[in-house]
Amino acid sequence: MSAVIEEIRKKGLLVKSQGAKIIEFPSTSSGSLPPAIVVKSDGATTYLTRDLAAIRFRTTEWQPDILIYEVGSDQTLYFRQLFETVRLLGWKENSEFVHVAHGLMRFEHGKMSTRKGETVSLEEVLNGAISKARAIIDRSETGRGLDSHEKEKVAKAVGIGAVKYFDLMHQPGTDIIFDWEKIFVLEGNSAPYLQYTVARANSVLEKGRKSSPKEKIALNPEELAVLRGLTRFSEIIVIAAKNYSPNLL
Incomplete structure (x- = not known):
């Protein structure tokens, strides 16, 4: 970090202010920014200093085309x-x-608070998701044909997949209300329903490979709508990538 601080000084960007070392930003057409602290008055570095050191390393060693920071929207000014x-x-x-600003994960009664002890670790969430998925499998007809090892494998895939999908299905900048019922709803826009649909579709395809229908199959309006939608899939992938919005998929 000392090398980065020295480079900032040599570029004439480092300014002393009340014992600290800061950067003052020139006004631009997009507005002005408040000064940023590089070194505190007690000599300690800041997030800015450490992020600059990380950027210097990454751009020198890896030479990336793009660096994406997926961090909360409350850090927009900092970025x-x-x-x-x-x-x-x-x-x-x-x-x-690029800073992809995301919202907060909230409870129904308000945001999570470390000071109030109202937080949930990712490990707790994933373990809870696997447990809920396991309970669903135990109640289902499909689950009755699985041994304990297979049930656990499916429970992990369904549980962890449900949490991932629930997070990614929301527009990045919006807050998310953490709701187990919505995460595990078995219809509509949810991971368990999509996973079930994929399993059923694969089963149909497998049966289709074993048979050779002689008659031409007519598609109903719903099936045609699905096929038409699939023709736009590659286009939507490009749009989602350009907007850093996996929820569009």
Whole structure:
């Protein structure tokens, strides 16, 4: 980090202020930014300093085309300061920097709070999801034909998949209300329903391979609508990638 601080100083960007060392940003057409602290008055570095050191390493060693920071929307100002510092240092010539701002994961009664002890670890969430998936499998007709090892394998796939999908199905910038019922709803836009649909579709395809229908099969309006929708899949992938929005898929 000392090398980064020295580079900032040599570029004439480092300013002393009340014992600290800061960067003052010039006004631009998009507005002005408040100063950012590089070194505190007690000599300690900041997130900005450490992120700059990380960027210097990544752009030098890996030479990426793009660096994407998927961090909460409350850090938008910070990333504007970080990226502007990178620009002033001349590090943005070969890499693009993007902050994909996401919302908060909330309970129905409000946001999670570390101080109030109202937080849930990812491990707890995933274990809870697997447990709920296991209970669903035990109640289902399909589950009766599985041994304990197979049930556990399916429970992990369904449980973890449900949590991942519930997170990714939301627009990145919006807050998410954590709701087990919505995560495990067995119809509509949910991972368990989609996984079930895929399993059924694969079963139909497998049966189709074993038979050779002589008659031409007529498709109903719903099936035609699905096929027409699938023709846009590659287009939607491109749009989702450009907007950093996996929820569009």
